[in-house]
Amino acid sequence: MALVSEFLGQLTLNFGGESEPKFPTVVTARDFDPAKDAARIETAVKTKGVDELTIIDILTRRSYSQRREIAFEYEKRSKKDMITALKGALSGSLEAVILGLMKSTAQYDASEIKGSIKGLGTDEETLIEMVCSRSAEELVEIKRVYKEMFKKELEKDVAGDTSGDFRSLLLALAKRDEPSNIVDYEKIDQDARALYEAGVKRKGTDVATWITIMSERSVPHLQKVFDRYKSYSPYDMQESIRKEVKGDLEKSFLTLVECFENKQQYFANRLSEAMKGKSAKEKVVTRIVVSRCEVDLMKIRTEFKKLNQKSFYYIIIIILYSYYMYSYYIIIVYTLL
Numbered sequence: 001m002a003l004v005s006e007f008l009g010q011l012t013l014n015f016g017g018e019s020e021p022k023f024p025t026v027v028t029a030r031d032f033d034p035a036k037d038a039a040r041i042e043t044a045v046k047t048k049g050v051d052e053l054t055i056i057d058i059l060t061r062r063s064y065s066q067r068r069e070i071a072f073e074y075e076k077r078s079k080k081d082m083i084t085a086l087k088g089a090l091s092g093s094l095e096a097v098i099l100g101l102m103k104s105t106a107q108y109d110a111s112e113i114k115g116s117i118k119g120l121g122t123d124e125e126t127l128i129e130m131v132c133s134r135s136a137e138e139l140v141e142i143k144r145v146y147k148e149m150f151k152k153e154l155e156k157d158v159a160g161d162t163s164g165d166f167r168s169l170l171l172a173l174a175k176r177d178e179p180s181n182i183v184d185y186e187k188i189d190q191d192a193r194a195l196y197e198a199g200v201k202r203k204g205t206d207v208a209t210w211i212t213i214m215s216e217r218s219v220p221h222l223q224k225v226f227d228r229y230k231s232y233s234p235y236d237m238q239e240s241i242r243k244e245v246k247g248d249l250e251k252s253f254l255t256l257v258e259c260f261e262n263k264q265q266y267f268a269n270r271l272s273e274a275m276k277g278k279s280a281k282e283k284v285v286t287r288i289v290v291s292r293c294e295v296d297l298m299k300i301r302t303e304f305k306k307l308n309q310k311s312f313y314y315i316i317i318i319i320l321y322s323y324y325m326y327s328y329y330i331i332i333v334y335t336l337l
């Protein structure tokens with residue numbers, strides 16, 4: 001046994017640190033002519049009443065770098081900034097989606113984080129989604145872009161707007177810089193027991209230990225840890241979090257664990273929640289669709305269908321039918337899907 005565990009202790013799963021595979025719904029267009037697209041958008045913007053459909057049709061069917069090329073051509077021909085022109089021509093949720101698409105995924109994420117903490121008060125729900133669902137690799141890029149866009153450190157801004165254990169957790173997550181797939185077999189049992197002893201087993205919670213383990217281990221490692229955790233604790237990790245901590249800290253840990261287990265299912269859940277009730281939470285739907293359409297929205301759609309037995313498409317059409325005023329946003333989401 002000793003030999004086996006020694007061997008397993010050394011065995012690591014490493015996929016060469018490659019980026020996560022992508023499952024986009026918005027992909028690079030073939031037969032792409034940026035000058036022609038720019039001309040069509042210019043005409044659409046100038047059309048009386050604005051030809052929104054043409055703008056949607058073009059910009060949702062090009063990759064981010066193609067959209068940048070179109071903006072470049074637009075400025076060349078009209079001597080005007082395309083983003084400013086779009087801002088002037090569009091409004092509401094449609095404007096939010098289109099302007100979101102003119103940013104790179106990292107720029108968009110950085111702006112959403114900035115938006116969640118700027119001014120008085122904090123939009124914790126957005127902040128938690130952005131920091132706890134993004135991979136170490138994504139956060140590295142978001143931090144770099146954040147500094148470029150706002151001339152400030154993301155971590156400093158987050159620290160200034162949060163407090164206590166919630167702050168410690170967000171900062172520990174933002175500090176991660178190595179995307180890793182390492183499973184340390186020797187540590188699976190140790191970590192599972194430590195999580196149990198720091199939480200369900202003792203009076204109160206040793207939050208620092210939870211934060212260390214959840215921010216310093218790889219996702220495949222943690223998946224094995226949460227599995228092993230069940231052999232110590234009568235409750236699984238998510239139930240334990242609900243019992244041990246409350247408020248923003250509870251939401252953050254839950255988001256983390258959901259994402260470690262199945263990130264696309266987490267987003268599908270968020271979308272389902274946002275679509276429930278009388279009014280769809282457009283901000284959440286817009287954010288998830290825009291930020292994931294060139295990352296993993298295809299997989300999120302699959303998870304959505306598993307959860308709801310109906311496709312995202314179908315649900316959107318139902319909303320379109322019942323809430324006519326949402327048509328702009330529906331059109332855009334429909335096209336992006």
Ligand SMILES: [Ca+2]
Pocket residue numbers: 198199200201202203204205244
């Ligand atoms: Ca406890």
